[in-house]
Amino acid sequence: xxxxxxxxxxxxxxxxxxxxxxxxxxxxxxxxxxxxxxxxxxxxxxxxxxxxxxxxxxxxxxxxxxxxxxxxxxxxxxxxxxxxxxxxxxxxxxxxxxxxxxxxxxxxxxxxxxxxxxxxxxxxxxxxxxxxxxxxxxxxxxxxxxxxxxxxxxxxxxxxxxxxxxxxxxxxxxxxxxxxxxxxxxxxxxxxxxxxxxxxxxxxxxxxxxxxxxxxxxxxxxxxxxxxxxxxxxxxxxxxxxxxxxxxxxxxxxxxxxxxxxxxxxxxxxxxxxxxxxxxxxxxxxxxxxxxxxxxxxxxxxxxxxxxxxxxxxxxxxxxxxxxxxxxxxxxxxxxxxxxxxxxxxxxxxxxxxxxxxxxxxxxxxxxxxxxxxxxxxxxxxxxxxx
Numbered sequence: 001x002x003x004x005x006x007x008x009x010x011x012x013x014x015x016x017x018x019x020x021x022x023x024x025x026x027x028x029x030x031x032x033x034x035x036x037x038x039x040x041x042x043x044x045x046x047x048x049x050x051x052x053x054x055x056x057x058x059x060x061x062x063x064x065x066x067x068x069x070x071x072x073x074x075x076x077x078x079x080x081x082x083x084x085x086x087x088x089x090x091x092x093x094x095x096x097x098x099x100x101x102x103x104x105x106x107x108x109x110x111x112x113x114x115x116x117x118x119x120x121x122x123x124x125x126x127x128x129x130x131x132x133x134x135x136x137x138x139x140x141x142x143x144x145x146x147x148x149x150x151x152x153x154x155x156x157x158x159x160x161x162x163x164x165x166x167x168x169x170x171x172x173x174x175x176x177x178x179x180x181x182x183x184x185x186x187x188x189x190x191x192x193x194x195x196x197x198x199x200x201x202x203x204x205x206x207x208x209x210x211x212x213x214x215x216x217x218x219x220x221x222x223x224x225x226x227x228x229x230x231x232x233x234x235x236x237x238x239x240x241x242x243x244x245x246x247x248x249x250x251x252x253x254x255x256x257x258x259x260x261x262x263x264x265x266x267x268x269x270x271x272x273x274x275x276x277x278x279x280x281x282x283x284x285x286x287x288x289x290x291x292x293x294x295x296x297x298x299x300x301x302x303x304x305x306x307x308x309x310x311x312x313x314x315x316x317x318x319x320x321x322x323x324x325x326x327x328x329x330x331x332x333x334x335x336x337x338x339x340x341x342x343x344x345x346x347x348x349x350x351x352x353x354x355x356x357x358x359x360x361x362x363x364x365x366x367x368x369x370x371x372x373x374x375x376x377x378x379x380x381x382x383x384x385x386x387x
Contacts, residue, residue: 129259
């Protein structure tokens, strides 16, 4: 593995450690600090709202820097610095502010890192999918490690694990190579909210599958939020539930490792179309509370429903934009994913309280809508090298 590819792979392996620590223990830690259920919800969602508001602006600034690495270092560095204050935060408002400052800078540069690594991989000839797969593996490893460390050392170790994860992310970001092609002439695109080049690139036939991919991504956030509860109500034990979640992530990682072969054989929009079809089947299956063997098959389906749509959109956007607006374009896609996730997860939560697992028909309907969007795009313009 060449040095730049290894540095990028190392970054992705570490970058989701903080998210793994958060998912594993944050709600419990907040509850032990006396934060109410409503407060826990706000602490989780306010950083997402900040990312929605400022992501495109951050992407434009990153595109104007001499190298994307500067933005990645700034975001991960601020996150690491503010994580040092987490153990001293007392009360809802102070915890909210510190947590916001830990997650907002890192969240804003996440699409920048995707855009930068995507461009680096296209220039040097390695697979972004395989590099991103190590992020999933790192996330899984840290989930298991967090559980055991807290079991051995107690709840206070959550804070130190968070500090460690944020510091490690900054250190591996410092080891990234120069991400831009310095030999290529640079241009700055005008525009207010969005640059003119991005607006021009996102023609209707381009925008439709990107929106579809964002919807399909948001459906997976429903699974993240509710799958363990659904399976627990079906009578599955915690170890089985944990195994199912790990199985889905493993299937996703395997597909990412094979992405270079998949991506060269199928146009991106066809892959997003396949993801939408598989999503309809997967979410419909969830609504019937199927036996364990069927749930295993549905979790294996994450290899298609998530990976095909997520990576398909990233590659599709990269091929439709230039280096001058890469970070901004990927940040726009990130805004779509975050926005739809908030709306769909919130709506699903209300519906789940009323109709139970039948709420998954919301995901089925949205997946069908995504399928229709991609079909319309394909009718507007047939697949070609731009895919």
